[in-house]
Amino acid sequence: MKMRNQWPVLPIVAGLASGLLTGCGTESGDNGGNGSTVVMGMSDDVLATDPASGYDPGSWLLFNNVFQSLLSFPNGGTEPQPEAAEECSFTDTRAKVFSCTLKDGMKFSNGDSLTSKDVKFSFDRMLKINDEAGPAIMFPMLDKVETPDDKTVVFHLKVPDATFPSKLASGAGSIVDHRQYDADGLRKDGEAVGSGPYKLDSFGKDEAVFSVNENYKGTAEVKNSGVTLKLFHGDQSALKKALLDGKVDLAYRGLTASDVTAIQEGDPDSGVEAVEGTSAEVQHLVFNMDDPVAGKLGVRKAIAYLIDRDALIKNVYQGTASPLYSIIPAGIAGHNTAFFDRYGASPSKTKAADALKGDGITGKVKLTLWSTPSRYGPATDQELKAIAGQLNASGLFDADVKSVAYGQYEKDIEAGKYGVYVKGWVPDYPDADNFTAPFFGKGNVLSNNYTNSTITDTLIPRTAAQSERANTDGDFGRLQDIVADQLPVLPVWQAKQYAVVRDNTYGLQYCLDASTVFRFWELSKSED
Numbered sequence: 001m002k003m004r005n006q007w008p009v010l011p012i013v014a015g016l017a018s019g020l021l022t023g024c025g026t027e028s029g030d031n032g033g034n035g036s037t038v039v040m041g042m043s044d045d046v047l048a049t050d051p052a053s054g055y056d057p058g059s060w061l062l063f064n065n066v067f068q069s070l071l072s073f074p075n076g077g078t079e080p081q082p083e084a085a086e087e088c089s090f091t092d093t094r095a096k097v098f099s100c101t102l103k104d105g106m107k108f109s110n111g112d113s114l115t116s117k118d119v120k121f122s123f124d125r126m127l128k129i130n131d132e133a134g135p136a137i138m139f140p141m142l143d144k145v146e147t148p149d150d151k152t153v154v155f156h157l158k159v160p161d162a163t164f165p166s167k168l169a170s171g172a173g174s175i176v177d178h179r180q181y182d183a184d185g186l187r188k189d190g191e192a193v194g195s196g197p198y199k200l201d202s203f204g205k206d207e208a209v210f211s212v213n214e215n216y217k218g219t220a221e222v223k224n225s226g227v228t229l230k231l232f233h234g235d236q237s238a239l240k241k242a243l244l245d246g247k248v249d250l251a252y253r254g255l256t257a258s259d260v261t262a263i264q265e266g267d268p269d270s271g272v273e274a275v276e277g278t279s280a281e282v283q284h285l286v287f288n289m290d291d292p293v294a295g296k297l298g299v300r301k302a303i304a305y306l307i308d309r310d311a312l313i314k315n316v317y318q319g320t321a322s323p324l325y326s327i328i329p330a331g332i333a334g335h336n337t338a339f340f341d342r343y344g345a346s347p348s349k350t351k352a353a354d355a356l357k358g359d360g361i362t363g364k365v366k367l368t369l370w371s372t373p374s375r376y377g378p379a380t381d382q383e384l385k386a387i388a389g390q391l392n393a394s395g396l397f398d399a400d401v402k403s404v405a406y407g408q409y410e411k412d413i414e415a416g417k418y419g420v421y422v423k424g425w426v427p428d429y430p431d432a433d434n435f436t437a438p439f440f441g442k443g444n445v446l447s448n449n450y451t452n453s454t455i456t457d458t459l460i461p462r463t464a465a466q467s468e469r470a471n472t473d474g475d476f477g478r479l480q481d482i483v484a485d486q487l488p489v490l491p492v493w494q495a496k497q498y499a500v501v502r503d504n505t506y507g508l509q510y511c512l513d514a515s516t517v518f519r520f521w522e523l524s525k526s527e528d
Contacts, residue, residue: 036525037226038505039247041239043254043378045231049203050187051174052126053134057253057426057516058231060171065210065227065520066109067194068218069173070100070119070153071165073515075522078430080169083218084114084195088165095160095467098168102151107215108177109199116147121178123155129186135172137443138428141464160465166429197222197521206231210520223507223524234374243272243500249525250501250508252518256378260498261318271503277512279497280329282435283376283424285369285387285490290449293367294419298359300487302352303420304343306394307387309492316383320498324491327435327480331514333469334432334476338484339491349394356396367391367399369420372409376424383492384422413447423489430514432476433464439489440479450488455479 042061048054051063071080071088082088088100106114123145130136141161146154157164167173180193190203197220198210208229212222230248232239236256243251255263263274285303287294294300309323322330325340343351356365371384384401391397404412412418423446427434438445440455459479463472483489497512510522 035224036527037228038224038520038523038525039228039230039249040523041230041232041242041248041251041254043232043234043236043239043374045233046203046208046229047133048186049190049192049200050181051122051135051171051176052129052181053131053186054171055133055135055137060516061229061518062192062200062208063171063174063194064196064517065198066192066196066200067171067174067176068114068196068216069169069171069175070102071169071173072219073169073430073517074219075510075519076513078514080165081219083169084119084175088168090467091154095162095164095465096157098155098157098164100153100155102153103217104151106195106217108180108193108195109213109215110177110180110193111215112177112179112193114175114177114195115150116153117150118178119153119175120145120147121181121183122175125176125181125183126172128184131186135170135428137445138167138170138172140443159461162465162467162469163429163431163433166431166434170428172428196220198227206233220519220521222521224521227520227523234378236378243502244270246271246502249505250499250523252499252511254378255498255500257316257318257320260320260500263500272500273503274498274500275508275512277497277499277509278331278514279495279512280332280430280435280514280516281424281426281495281497282324282329283380283422283492283495285492286421286423286446286448287450287488287490288416288419288421288448289488290416291419293365296359296361297487298355298357298361299365299367300490301343301355302365302396303391304339304487304490305348305352305355306391306396307490307492308347308390310345311390312383312386313493316379316386317493321493321495324494326491327439327483327489328432328476329435329494332430332432332435334473334480336477336480338477338480342484347390347394349396352394352396364398365396367397367420368418369399369401369422370409370412370418371401371403371422372406373403375406375409376422377495380422380424387492416447416449426516427514428516430516431469432472433460436460436476436479437464440483446489448488450486452482452486455482 044058046058047056048059068084070085072083085100086103091097091099141157143156143158177193192200199213201209211226242248325337328335369384381403388399391399459475463475466472505525507522511518
């Protein structure tokens with residue numbers, strides 16, 4: 001499974017039990033759109049237009065606007081609500097059977113009817129293709145999908161999973177038209193047919209054009225006549241210039257921390273402003289437990305005692321992130337401060353030296369920190385170099401940094417070539433489960449050879465089965481304590497989410513929340 005995951009936190013609402021989910025959004029009746037086309041710039045790439053493949057932030061941005069899921073996250077909310085569905089609920093007491101009834105008269109953007117057959121097809125197809133860069137990895141619990149009639153979909157789970165509704169509400173729950181997609185292979189033409197608020201008119205190397213889907217029937221109220229997405233392929237300076245020159249109306253995912261800070265502190269009459277949203281994006285140092293150096297607990301503890309998160313936030317990220325001392329970020333239910341409690345916030349050379357001596361290490365520790373230049377944010381290389389500098393300043397380490405293009409980086413991690421490397425994570429859904437099961441469950445995404453039977457056999461299954469999510473806090477706390485003691489990863493920071501917008505463009509504050517759903521339909525623009 002790829003880390004989707006890079007660049008959003010609100011309190012979690014209690015999980016869904018067997019009760020009815022009722023819609024709380026205003027259903028849109030006339031979806032012709034209004035106002036102007038909004039031009040948006042992004043430095044991320046969109047790696048896929050087919051929901052069976054994409055598992056990256058750019059692709060999910062497209063999915064969340066072109067496709068519908070049975071459920072969706074409302075503005076500022078973390079509890080799924082009906083979207084393509086009229087209602088959904090667990091129909092058993094064990095959270096193993098989940099049933100949804102579709103709205104009447106659902107259609108795709110091409111006019112084809114949307115029925116339960118399309119929902120079943122979408123999930124069966126995704127799991128059958130099982131693309132290595134796709135979201136099928138999110139549904140190991142899904143046993144089968146049944147369709148008793150055209151409007152009813154029943155999901156049977158192999159094991160209880162109270163977070164299943166949240167997974168359906170994510171980009172992984174996108175529904176495709178069974179007439180337009182091959183059941184056995186990915187779509188290769190760059191086109192997409194969905195039932196979401198927008199239809200994809202064109203998709204090219206540097207631009208994607210979206211218009212309003214007049215057949216859409218759901219909770220979104222569209223406030224523009226379309227969106228043009230300009231892709232800058234990691235070129236932050238070009239994105240900034242396009243914004244300042246008025247060639248894009250807003251910039252999302254890609255401006256550097258210094259750019260954001262300069263705009264926040266700059267001329268109030270410049271015509272642009274930075275908008276801050278909540279974020280549960282996190283970044284960790286990952287340790288290969290089989291590595292001859294990083295595999296030693298004393299080395300990992302020494303790094304934990306020496307890292308100065310406050311300095312990184314100040315000097316590298318200019319305050320656009322917060323220090324992270326937990327696996328589950330602040331604002332997500334289940335969060336604790338296990339790493340702060342054990343290793344503190346202030347660097348301690350004495351404690352680091354004692355940790356090394358306790359493992360029989362007396363000389364300098366030679367270590368390479370592996371980075372990748374843009375996948376986990378534009379300042380990743382700079383951050384890793386700063387961490388190496390902190391370790392070396394102690395006199396206990398001889399650390400350097402090597403940066404590798406993302407494709408090779410992933411291959412080398414999978415092959416076990418790195419001892420210490422960086423990983424970022426943007427949640428698929430705002431629940432503690434999504435910050436723990438992917439990292440420490442069976443077949444986890446980190447490829448760092450860490451397993452703990454208490455976590456995999458007891459804590460993760462027990463938290464997944466608990467429909468009252470507030471009752472999982474104790475188990476998630478224990479899980480974080482175990483991880484802090486054994487140190488397979490070291491949390492570094494939790495992001496703040498920013499976008500920069502011109503002063504004639506509105507609605508951005510409704511696009512930046514813990515759900516990680518960027519809602520095109522909330523954007524509007526006045527003509528100069």
